[in-house]
Amino acid sequence: MSKQRRGKSRLLPPPATSITDLNVDTLAQCASSISLQDLSNFAVTCKYLRKMAYSDTIWQRLFRERWPQKTLPSAISVTSGFREAYLSRRMDGLQFKFSDPFALHMNTNSNPFDQVLLNEKDLIFSQGSMIRMIRTDGWLSGTPVTLRLRGHSKRITCMRLFPRNETSFYLGEAYEEEKVLVTSSGDSSIRLWRKGFCWLEFRGHSSQVTTLSDKLLGNGSGKVLASGGEDGTVRLWSLSSSRKHGKHSLGTFFGHKNPIQLMSVSMDNPSHLVTISRDSKVMVWDAEAALLASSSFAGGTTSVLGYPIGIKCHEHLAYVAAGSSVVAIDLRTMQKVVIAAADAILYSFQAMPSKSLFCVGSNGRAMLYDTRRNSGTLNSEPIAVDGGHGGPVTYLHMDPYKIVTGSPVDEHFNVLDANTGAPTNSLTCGIENGTNNSTRCCALAVNGSRIVTGSVNDVAEVGCLLFRDFANASCPVFFF
Template structure:
């Protein structure tokens, strides 16, 4: 009787020659190399090979890895530059200046190579790559709103609509704007897709994310009429018929701020002008005829609301001079995370690093939430001085803090962990008469930053990209708050005065 065939022994990747594994890993993306390093200690050592990270360095920055010694590997050199680029630690970024005679910029959005800003009732958009290459239709002016734009958001195209199949949906965004003309509009590639109406007054705020899952996702808006309204962005028809899914009543004052809870995508947090906080279960709201029954939590904080941030089940509310953490599961106030007197003008946070930042008069403050858990009098870990007025523009991520002031022509950049200043640069050009303008608005995306400023009869938008910068900021240069950049100036020939 013939013996059964035996299958050959399985071969694991660790059985291969190390040079062969390193060679194969040389064709992987950065994400795949990092995943490979997490599989085992043996593969981690191979994934950290210099040849792999030299190739990743060249692909990322289109330049050779600089000479390194003292036992520092190519991966460490890559990570050091990666951090330095995101901390804006260079004096020679690419600079694009967009100047025009128009109203001041109110809202700014920056997403990769796409820039959006509003001036009064007008929205202007630029595809930066296409614009620099001279491509047609890289600039759009959206003028369908009839009053000042109050809020702008970007959402992935495939989350908003099932139309346009065949397009690269994952790489495109839909712009959503709200206005004092009582409307919400959706824009894509310079066209107005839909217009939603329902508020009995100006629409003041839009949710930072879409609520719900898959095809049931909805957008939340807050109005001066004190209502919160839920909209299905997938509803068909240019005028958005049947888009309004629910109207939530309960606030007695205008709804200034809206955010989706971090631990549950159907929970919506809203704050009205009188600092009343409400949490809504929007899943129940869109399926129930009794709209007030979906309010699942209420509390209040002292002072005028400035901003808020949701992280997991915690809500950080900046109002008056304090930042208060609220547990959304119990609606109990957990901690007073910061006290910035006499008044707070701006707020941002990186809760995953237990860090928050507050902006006030002439300075910002960096706080460690863990240090203040048991303290009745919170103390900052760093004071970020360097402005001559209220710090109204504030951005924070895991690498940096960026601060701007309407009374100061300089934008300052700080290390997020220490509060040490890494750079300082002008947010606008100095005029022929020697006058300077401050920072009216700011948007940051990774290693790119856009600032907007204005004078009596002009406005200017500055875009800076630090990705391919090479000349590092020296300590003395950082301490000086006087720095000028050579920029590409663009006339306003393509603009229409508002």
């Protein structure tokens, strides 16, 4: 080799070393302290890191940390290791398949629970114009912190939680997971709450505010809130902390002649808002175009048959339950297709369009449908029916793991597998004072492995909220 070539070889950098040069055992040891989310990110990076992420060493540690009192599986096969045991146990908790959840009761007055929300940290409920917020972490430790949110003078009509980083109150990553509460009332006002205080108040509707958008409209930092009122108008509001109390709406949409019943933001275009009035008229609004033009701008109009009770937007479709049927509306053309027709009036509706599943509640039963089987037919058949209720199924929750159903004339909620409709549990409402014949369910909120149910007893003139957490339960329920 010439002197010139030997000189160049000395200048070459040493071979690069990557994380995949480490063996699986070493990687598993390095990853022993990372979070479950980071572990999931490793698993989708490449096949080599996925092998590490599926290591029994890691999942045995996660299992022991999550359920220290639970005995590890006695037999672990090559195809069914600690990861499968962990995921199976977590799935059972999310489907409420236990008889010994952690439970706490909170007695209240006998007024109906108008709204109930349950998020990662807070239980929020309203009775009339009163709003209470309970920090669940303090509740679990025996030192509950209860906040009374005062300001509204009439019954609360709607409550929404929005991520703080979607509003101007976002101050940094430390607050990214916090949420702000927005409420509407029969007093025609809308209020935004932080730390137990009203930070913003919006007024503009001439009568009670009936509903709020399920998401904020728009992209980036310019997102806005939409509200619908008894006056038939749709109004847009900025959630900016720089705006003073009583600030006028950014825009007002006219087109409905009846009170607004439901509204939802399109997933395909976050500036499109779908609204339904009580006369079953459906309208699509382009909020961005309307604000730029400083006038109402309707992107499309159609109608459905029967009283509207639920809406769910997914991609360019809006699924609307009204009367005794569920209709899919193409928001680009406003064409309609009946995807389910029941033989009774519907009282509730929940959907998981990404899995082609939706559930409806009618008189005495809840029905699970698969849209792939029922498109365009009036003789649609549910894939499962829960007929265990004595009255209208008005309480309905659906997530990727479970369905929870309830009726105001019953004393229990039923839990079903979200994919098959098979029953997994049955839960009492909450009041256990020997007068159950007069107990009725009146509230439902679910978040992951946790559930809050509300009940009132008219004879005893008492109400109750029952909080259950199935995350660390250990006694399986045998439900047939």
